[in-house]
Amino acid sequence: MFRKIDDRTYASPQITVADVAEAKALGIAVIINNRPEDESDDQTPGAAIEAAAREAGIAYHAIPVTHAGFAAWQVEAMRKALDQAGDQPVLAYCRSGTRSTLLWALAEAAAGRNPSRIAAGAAGAGYDITPVRAQVDMLAAQAG
Template sequence: MFRKIDDKTFASPQITLAEVAYAKALGIGLIINNRPEDESDDQTPGPDIEAAAHAAGMAYVAIPVTHAGFSMTQVEAMQQALAQAGDAPVLAYCRSGTRSTLLWALAQAKAGLNPDEIAAKAAGAGYDIGPIRATVDMLAAQAG
C-alpha cells in the first residue's frame, strides 16, 4: 500500500488510523498529509491522523494540495518537512498518492536533483511526473 519513491520517502493513498501503526512499524518518522480536509466523505480526518501519529511518536505536517495545482509555498513547505525529518523515513499521502509524489518531485527539483532521476524514482513507485515535468526541469535548472 505504501509505495517507496526513494530510500527515505514513501507515497500512499489516503491512510487510516490502523495504517498509522503500520507506518510506525516501518520506522516512519514523519507523516505528511497532502489532502485537503473534507475532500471526500470517506477520508479519515487529518486531525485524527495527526493525533494518532503523535501518540505513536511520529511527527505530522499538513501541506494540503487541491486539484488547482501546486504553489511555490507548498513546494518550499515540502522541502522543509523533508529536511526536518532528518534521516527518518517519511510517508506522504493524499487521495491516490499522486499529488504527494508530484509535490515530492517539485521539492527535489528545487533542491537541484536531476529531473531524469526524479522521474525514474517516481515511475519506480508507479507514478508519472509527466504533468509537471516542465516545471521540474525549470526548478532543477534554476537550482543548478
C-alpha cells in the first residue's frame, strides 16, 4: 500500500487508523494528509488519523490539495513538513497517492533537488509527475 518514492518518503492512497500501526512499524516519523475533508463518503476523517498518529508518536500535518491544483503555500508547507522529519521516514497520502506525490515533487524541486531524479523516484513508485513537470523544472532552476 505504501509506495516508496525516495530514500525516506512514501506516498499512499487513503489510509485508515489501522494503517497508522503499519506506518509506525516502518519507522514513519511524519504523516502528511493531502486530502480535503469530506472528499468522499468512504474516507477516514483526518482527525481520526491525526489522533492515531499522535498516539503512536508520529507527527501529523494536514495540507489539503483539491483538484484545482497546487498553491505556493502548499508547496512551502510540504517542504516544512519534510524538513521537520530530517532523515526519518515520511508518509504522505491522498485518495490515490498522486496528489501527494505531485506535491512532494514540487517541494523537492523548491529545495533544489534534481528534476530528473524527482521524476525517476515518482515513476519507480508508479506515479507520473508530467502534470507538474514544467513547475518542477522551474522551481529547481529558481532554487539553483
